[in-house]
Amino acid sequence: MATAPARSSSAAASTYLLVPMVLFFALLIVAVLRSESLVTATGLGSAVIVATPLILATYALMATVIAGRGTVDLSIGPLIGFINVTLVQLFGQDIISSPIAFFLYALGVGVLYQLLMGLIIVFIRVQPIIVSLSGYLALSGINLVILVRPGGTTPEWMGDWGLGISIFSPVTAILIIATVAWLLFTRTAFYGHLRLMGSDERAAFTSGVRINLVRLGAHVISGLFAGLAALTYTSLISSGDPTQGTTYTLIAVTALVLGGASLAGGRGGAIGSLLGAVNIYLITYVLATFNFGAVQSFVTDLAYGTILVLSLLLTVVLPHIRGAVQSISPLLFFVILSIIGLGVIIHATYDYSAPAAATGTAAAAATPTAGSSFIFEQTGEAATPAGGSTLAGPLAVAGLLILSVLIILRSMVAQAGKTRSLSPLVYVVVAAFILFGVYVVANPESVTGLGGTTQSAP
Amino acid sequence: MNPSVLTALKWTGLAVAFIIAGIGLIFGFYQGLPAQQVILYTAATFALVAWTWRAFTLRWSEGGKPAAAERRDAEGNLVPTAGRAAWRSFIRAYRAVIAGLIILLLVFGICSITITGFFSVLNIISLLVLIGLLIFSAFMSKFVVENRSAFIGLTVLVGLFVVGSLKVEGFIYPENIKSMLLFASFLGLACVGQTMVALLGGLDLSIPFIIGAANVGLLYLIGLGVPGWVAVIMIIVVGVLIGLLNGFLSFRLQGQALILTLGVGFATSGITQILTSLGSRFAGNVFGAVPEWLSNLAAMNGTTFGLDVPPVILVWLIVAALLIVGMKNTVYGRYLYALGGNRTSASRLSISERRYWVAAYAISGGVSALTGCLLLGWSGGGFIGVGQPYLFMTLAAVVIGGTSLLGGAGGYGFTVIGVLVLQVLTSFLVGIGLNFQWQQFIFGLLILPMVALYARSPHIRTQV
Numbered sequence: 001m002a003t004a005p006a007r008s009s010s011a012a013a014s015t016y017l018l019v020p021m022v023l024f025f026a027l028l029i030v031a032v033l034r035s036e037s038l039v040t041a042t043g044l045g046s047a048v049i050v051a052t053p054l055i056l057a058t059y060a061l062m063a064t065v066i067a068g069r070g071t072v073d074l075s076i077g078p079l080i081g082f083i084n085v086t087l088v089q090l091f092g093q094d095i096i097s098s099p100i101a102f103f104l105y106a107l108g109v110g111v112l113y114q115l116l117m118g119l120i121i122v123f124i125r126v127q128p129i130i131v132s133l134s135g136y137l138a139l140s141g142i143n144l145v146i147l148v149r150p151g152g153t154t155p156e157w158m159g160d161w162g163l164g165i166s167i168f169s170p171v172t173a174i175l176i177i178a179t180v181a182w183l184l185f186t187r188t189a190f191y192g193h194l195r196l197m198g199s200d201e202r203a204a205f206t207s208g209v210r211i212n213l214v215r216l217g218a219h220v221i222s223g224l225f226a227g228l229a230a231l232t233y234t235s236l237i238s239s240g241d242p243t244q245g246t247t248y249t250l251i252a253v254t255a256l257v258l259g260g261a262s263l264a265g266g267r268g269g270a271i272g273s274l275l276g277a278v279n280i281y282l283i284t285y286v287l288a289t290f291n292f293g294a295v296q297s298f299v300t301d302l303a304y305g306t307i308l309v310l311s312l313l314l315t316v317v318l319p320h321i322r323g324a325v326q327s328i329s330p331l332l333f334f335v336i337l338s339i340i341g342l343g344v345i346i347h348a349t350y351d352y353s354a355p356a357a358a359t360g361t362a363a364a365a366a367t368p369t370a371g372s373s374f375i376f377e378q379t380g381e382a383a384t385p386a387g388g389s390t391l392a393g394p395l396a397v398a399g400l401l402i403l404s405v406l407i408i409l410r411s412m413v414a415q416a417g418k419t420r421s422l423s424p425l426v427y428v429v430v431a432a433f434i435l436f437g438v439y440v441v442a443n444p445e446s447v448t449g450l451g452g453t454t455q456s457a458p
Numbered sequence: 459m460n461p462s463v464l465t466a467l468k469w470t471g472l473a474v475a476f477i478i479a480g481i482g483l484i485f486g487f488y489q490g491l492p493a494q495q496v497i498l499y500t501a502a503t504f505a506l507v508a509w510t511w512r513a514f515t516l517r518w519s520e521g522g523k524p525a526a527a528e529r530r531d532a533e534g535n536l537v538p539t540a541g542r543a544a545w546r547s548f549i550r551a552y553r554a555v556i557a558g559l560i561i562l563l564l565v566f567g568i569c570s571i572t573i574t575g576f577f578s579v580l581n582i583i584s585l586l587v588l589i590g591l592l593i594f595s596a597f598m599s600k601f602v603v604e605n606r607s608a609f610i611g612l613t614v615l616v617g618l619f620v621v622g623s624l625k626v627e628g629f630i631y632p633e634n635i636k637s638m639l640l641f642a643s644f645l646g647l648a649c650v651g652q653t654m655v656a657l658l659g660g661l662d663l664s665i666p667f668i669i670g671a672a673n674v675g676l677l678y679l680i681g682l683g684v685p686g687w688v689a690v691i692m693i694i695v696v697g698v699l700i701g702l703l704n705g706f707l708s709f710r711l712q713g714q715a716l717i718l719t720l721g722v723g724f725a726t727s728g729i730t731q732i733l734t735s736l737g738s739r740f741a742g743n744v745f746g747a748v749p750e751w752l753s754n755l756a757a758m759n760g761t762t763f764g765l766d767v768p769p770v771i772l773v774w775l776i777v778a779a780l781l782i783v784g785m786k787n788t789v790y791g792r793y794l795y796a797l798g799g800n801r802t803s804a805s806r807l808s809i810s811e812r813r814y815w816v817a818a819y820a821i822s823g824g825v826s827a828l829t830g831c832l833l834l835g836w837s838g839g840g841f842i843g844v845g846q847p848y849l850f851m852t853l854a855a856v857v858i859g860g861t862s863l864l865g866g867a868g869g870y871g872f873t874v875i876g877v878l879v880l881q882v883l884t885s886f887l888v889g890i891g892l893n894f895q896w897q898q899f900i901f902g903l904l905i906l907p908m909v910a911l912y913a914r915s916p917h918i919r920t921q922v
Binding site: 125143145257 | 899
């Protein structure tokens with residue numbers, strides 16, 4: 001019952017993914033042309049570390065935004081800050097220190113806060129934005145009381161997380177688990193109810209959806225993501241910072257909108273939010289490669305503002321050109337764009353003295369067919385040049401990958417009408433690639449230094 | 459109601475007033491306050507209690523049905539034979555008051571335990587005043603059906619004033635009131651646009667950025683040698699233009715006005731800073747001399763026609779009066795309400811939604827720019843972040859005042875009350891030595907119950 005509306009609307013919503021996708025690849029190409037260090041293992045590692053809290057915060061916003069009634073959780077930034085400073089303070093007083101306690105505490109506080117907010121919205125029936133405004137003021141005030149100025153320390157086991165040397169840090173694992181969890185969640189009936197409620201609450205109520213429960217559920221999910229975001233944020237800065245609230249809220253809302261979600265409710269998704277948050281990171285990254293001197297932060301402001309307004313305007317235009325856009329499958333679009341993007345990346349970073357790696361790179365990177373593999377796309381790319389000295393292995397890998405990509409594309413075209421029934425297969429293949437990518441990265445490291453070839457390129 | 463009961467009630471009231479005034483008298487002398495002050499307060503307390511008592515008894519004796527039902531509740535409470543059902547109905551009828559009482563007492567208890575020296579006579583009196591106001595407003599709000607938010611706001615204002623003058627030395631001195639009004643007028647002017655836009659069901663988050671940009675831009679223009687008043691007019695025109703841009707862009711994206719205005723705001727402050735700091739070593743700050751008349755306009759020691767009051771307060775009063783009267787009586791104002799209330803019926807009356815939406819945003823931009831200019835006169839130096847506190851403060855003032863963010867209900871008069879409540883509360887919190895973060899925390903906790911008292915949305919059942 002619930003999957004039927006979800007499917008039809010997801011096809012309509014996926015056209016909104018085109019804008020963030022185009023933006024993502026445009027930014028990626030510019031970023032790589034400006035500075036090649038982004039596509040090395042270190043560059044990607046730090047990119048993941050920096051972007052993950054923002055991505056998770058955007059997920060947290062997304063869960064409640066879909067629920068409708070204009071629920072833009074302004075308090076998400078201060079909530080992350082609150083969990084951050086309390087974690088640091090509790091650790092400083094030796095009350096909690098083990099990873100399990102950290103996780104339980106962060107998730108627990110996130111869920112409790114969001115549940116409280118949800119209860120107020122559902123039972124006292126105050127407008128959500130007022131509740132979140134109230135939470136914003138209260139939390140950002142109390143954060144500064146708990147921790148007067150940025151400082152404090154995090155436990156040792158967390159210290160390694162924030163280094164960002166390798167792509168396969170626990171932060172990446174958290175990001176992947178969160179994304180996969182959301183994708184799995186979109187297949188439940190509850191998600192269908194949530195979207196129905198977000199787009200038309202009265203219709204949901206009259207068709208027997210228990211809207212109070214659904215709304216509370218959305219808040220609980222949002223709380224879980226907020227807890228994870230706070231954990232990764234803590235690991236990123238390795239200390240407590242009570243002042244980040246405003247910025248984080250505004251950036252997360254921006255990322256959400258850049259990802260094609262509607263603040264009016266009912267529309268939004270993990271892939272879009274992921275792309276939106278990564279876009280924000282890339283904007284900052286690209287702008288950082290230019291040297292604007294003292295006005296650097298103002299240029300960033302200007303760019304945020306302009307890109308935000310432009311992408312919003314594009315979402316206005318989209319329905320008018322839907323006839324033309326409808327035939328484009330976002331998945332194929334993504335694959336094509338990623339091939340183009342990788343062509344540019346290879347061109348920019350390619351060491352022409354070792355030609356064998358090229359095919360391997362393109363193939364390994366053209367695999368992402370679901371959001372969960374997104375990070376690993378770059379992995380394969382970064383890893384295969386490392387094996388450039390031994391030709392046989394990468395070539396075989398490349399052949400295999402190209403073959404499987406062709407199979408996927410073929411079956412996609414064949415079953416274009418029934419994408420849902422195909423998706424398990426896609427997930428299986430993607431999972432296989434992920435495992436394979438891990439294997440490739442883990443083993444050839446003994447051959448040459450990881451990313452050495454890439455960095456020596458002109 | 460028979461006369462004997464009425465007489466008994468009257469005498470009981472007088473006795474209660476006498477006792478309360480007596481307690482106040484004793485405490486007053488115990489505190490060692492000046493005798494005139496104690497006598498004045500005692501008389502005022504006596505009169506107040508007696509008047510309240512009389513008002514209530516008269517209402518109950520003459521009142522119609524609701525009053526009768528209420529009385530029965532009270533009796534059921536008193537007479538034990540009525541038993542549980544009466545208790546339950548009593549609790550149900552006054553659950554908000556009871557919850558408020560419990561929360562007040564809890565907060566008081568926690569504070570007394572954790573903060574040394576909190577448990578003092580003055581604090582107990584403050585608590586009694588607060589409880590009295592809570593009960594008073596809860597009972598009175600049954601009779602105030604229209605404009606309940608204004609009533610509650612005024613009650614809170616009175617409570618804050620009483621507690622403030624008890625707790626804070628010099629709270630009701632002219633100097634302090636002047637400074638409160640000065641800051642309130644800045645906040646009030648910044649809220650003009652937010653109120654207009656909220657009446658249409660939108661939000662404008664570009665206000666703080668426009669304020670900051672105007673602040674920096676004005677000083678920059680003056681530094682370039684443009685005459686002061688020309689520069690102010692130019693800035694206001696640019697503000698209106700940004701507002702127009704906001705309006706046009708957000709018209710098709712009304713659900714997302716929040717984020718769109720934010721984007722425009724980011725861009726505005728970015729451009730302004732890039733333009734003003736080209737060739738300057740100090741990005742973000744512009745240095746220069748503020749004209750004499752501008753600082754007189756907004757500074758604390760400014761004078762209006764020889765009076766020792768900053769003219770900006772007068773400006774605010776005039777703007778407020780114009781808006782309150784204008785919104786009630788002009789076509790523009792009525793159509794604005796019509797649009798906010800129901801788009802469909804407004805369009806049946808051939809009211810152009812686009813024109814009013816864009817105009818509201820344009821006004822918002824212009825007034826924000828004006829506020830930025832005035833803030834330059836107050837601070838004497840350009841700073842882009844000067845508007846930052848107004849980002850959510852304008853929203854808070856509008857919401858506390860009682861203008862619905864869904865549009866169609868409220869008005870600038872309500873916002874004025876909201877602004878005053880926020881300002882007096884700030885002054886009070888500063889007076890008792892709390893710093894900015896505690897103020898923010900308390901604001902956050904205050905908004906929710908105040909809004910919950912008068913701006914609850916109807917249950918979904920009633921909307922189907």
